[in-house]
Amino acid sequence: MIATRESISMTKRLPLRIRIGYGFGDLPGNLFFTMMGFYLLNYLTDTVLLGPALAGTAIMVGRIWDAITDPAVGYLSDHTYTRFGRRRPYMLVGAVTLGFSMAALFWPPPGDSVGSIFWYIVIVYCVVNTAYTLHNIPYGAWSPEITQDYHERTTLNAFRNLFAVTGTLVGAGLILPLISAMGGGVRGWQGMGAVVGLFMLVTGLIPVLLVPEKKHVRGAHHPPQLLTMLKDYLGAMRNRPYLLILIPWSLNIAGINIIQASLIYYFTYIYRSPDAFVIALGGMLLVCMLSIPFWVAVSRRIGKKYSYITGMGFFAAMILLFFIGAPHMDVRFAYIVMALAGIGFGTQYVMPFAIVADVTDVDFAASGVRREGVFFGMFTFWSKIGQAIGIWLVGLMLELVGFVQPEIAGVAPLQSEQTITGIRWLVGPVPVLFFLGGIVILWFYPISKARFDAVMREIQELD
Template sequence: MSKISMKLKLGFGIGDLGGNLFFTFIGFYLMYFLTDVLGLSAALAGTTLMIGKIWDAVTDPVTGFASDRTISRWGRRRPYIFTGAILSFFAMYLLFSISPRHSQAELFILSTLYFCLLNTAYTLVNIPYTALIPELTRDYDQRTLLVAYRMSFAVLGTFVGAAAVMPLVNSFQNEQTGWAIMASILGGVMMGTALITVWAVREPQHTKEDVKGHGFLKTYLEALKLRVFLLILIPWTLFITGISMIQGALVYYFKYIFLSEDSFQLALVALLSTSLLFIPIWAWLSHKISKKTCYNIGMLIVTTAVLVFSFSGTYWPVSVAILIMGFAGVGLSTHYIMPHSILPDVVEYDAIENNGLRREGVFSGLWTFSSKLGQAFALALNGWILSLFHYKPDVLQTPETQLGIKLICGPFPALFIIMGVLILVKFPITRDFYDRMIRTGSTDF
């Protein structure tokens, strides 16, 4: 297989800077923005996030199916990425410009509506973008390399989406103005990086014969019957659920248990720096051992770290907690690279099973559909648990409420991650399996 050009690596990879900026920013800050800035109750805020993510998940299969069957001079994927890029800028501004002077009902309706709009924009970019990977190369290791570039940009997006937000907001005298301007800037970054990908990537040309297939429901039911796909899809969803719970809970932990909100930024730098540094290391290790083994090792590292961290506020100073977050980043790095390099291998498996019929968009749609259901459940669960433990914003929390915050930072997420590890162990595609499959054109061995 020919090597991928540097232009393609960089042009494709930068697209996920904006995508991961969105994912991280929403995961870390939207719940906080709704409760502590707008004054929406924790239960309603959790419900808003759940509705938005469910809507986001529902639009994923539709977008994936449509992009698989699109024929244009720009390719199957790039027209959707272009449209979503423009829409994301305006949706970001609208969501974070809501006035806190509205009633609870009005805040709930507006935040839910704008969040659904923003998620629609993200879907139009993310589903076709993810579907590009198996079309750009069929080589087992080149895909890992391409994903490594993508995820290096993704971690940079995480830095921007997580570490730059509060300093930017706090630089404005009016907090509400700060959030609106910050959202406009981040929306501009999301739009710009997606448009660079549209410019840099050249898709393979397809004909009507290439995009033939069954109807919408039958196509997705066929994909969901593929055991190999389920053995990565279910762990991915469980891992997303656990990690999303942790993301949404960290800002509460540092603000109300350590009483050091500024230290949250240092913890994010430690977490994301080690994640970025270990991406090439895990990519190298995946040449020596299977991708699934790397992924499981990484998730077990995350599990160990968050279980220790969740009760660190009781026993250790904040500096130790920051070091623990750095250790968690070693494992979190696998979550950036391994699942996205495994999915294209499943697409090849399916294509061989179905006489060359390629359904990248279908698998990409189901992939993000399940992950967003996991996010929706995680974010809603965080809000409901905070409400159950009588959380009230901007006051000293009771021991009962502090326990609730600790539970959503460690023990509850750890359960989801461990379940995912136990299922992923059974995933069958290794390098040897993949090479034999491509060489023989068969999966029967």
């Protein structure tokens, strides 16, 4: 039964049921994110046998389409009013569509026509991304409405991101074993897609069913208009604190996607051990999940901005250490360094969303209009532009360094020294440049705990 009582957004401490129910909503999204980031390019090049540049282009088109739909869904969810709330109707449709379209993505049409396979992947991937947007954008915009307490928001996002990392762990650690259990090759990918699609559908519905949503919020009754929507998004892009978190987030996402897409190639063609990839990735993400409470505690002492800077700086340092040391060590070195990298990576799952929630309140205090969907929609828009650029760069670079595709799906050929060097740089200096750019820009983000408290007093006076 769908929850219908009033939101308890002004409560100091949220009930555990609300924290867990809301947290579940990020599990399917991060399972999706992990699968697409770590495996989709490799699936297209090594199983579907599309060329790396063509495969990267297919993914880039889907991500750009996904980015375009984000602001529209964010705006629509801000201006939707039903008896079930603003956010949950979209999440319901998104969860169901995501489940079915995810299964279809891994059932490309039979035949050898590169063009037909390319366009099938592009179209179905666009549908998958639209479903993800319908669920994820309203879900992200919902958190500022659930609680308005500064520290409780961090705690709520910590619960959210514990489930996010769980989804990431499932995607990282179980996808390849599940493919093997389903028979491997094309058949294995098809079976995996069906199982994961069903899992995403079920977990995506949990917050819709368990978490109540406020029946009416300021401005929810206004019908959506294109001109108003454009003004809202232009207004968001003129918000300096928002830009100072948006740009670092996008750069970090681009760098992370470069690493995600490249790691499977590193372990397959350099270590010659895809199974070791599952172990190393699982270790990194397990440490990442365990580090989330640590970063929540750190943020209470030094603030969200400096926690984010510290974490991503440490993550970048570990990536450089891997780049320098891995050629001289065996795979155990990769296990250790990637586990250490997980400590820094944990902050990426907590701080950005907690920071944006604060920015939405600063905007409300200045404008008198609630526009959480606009801000989270634009946040996700630019993250997906970053993802598109990152994945496309990997495909393009693999093409340029002479990547040799398998003659038989799933059988890895030997690569040239030039290709090996290119793969190493994709898990080293290339993404680190993106991380360093994000750190420099984030340094100027201005909202501290003291300023946030002042803004909340202004909002209370408005109410």
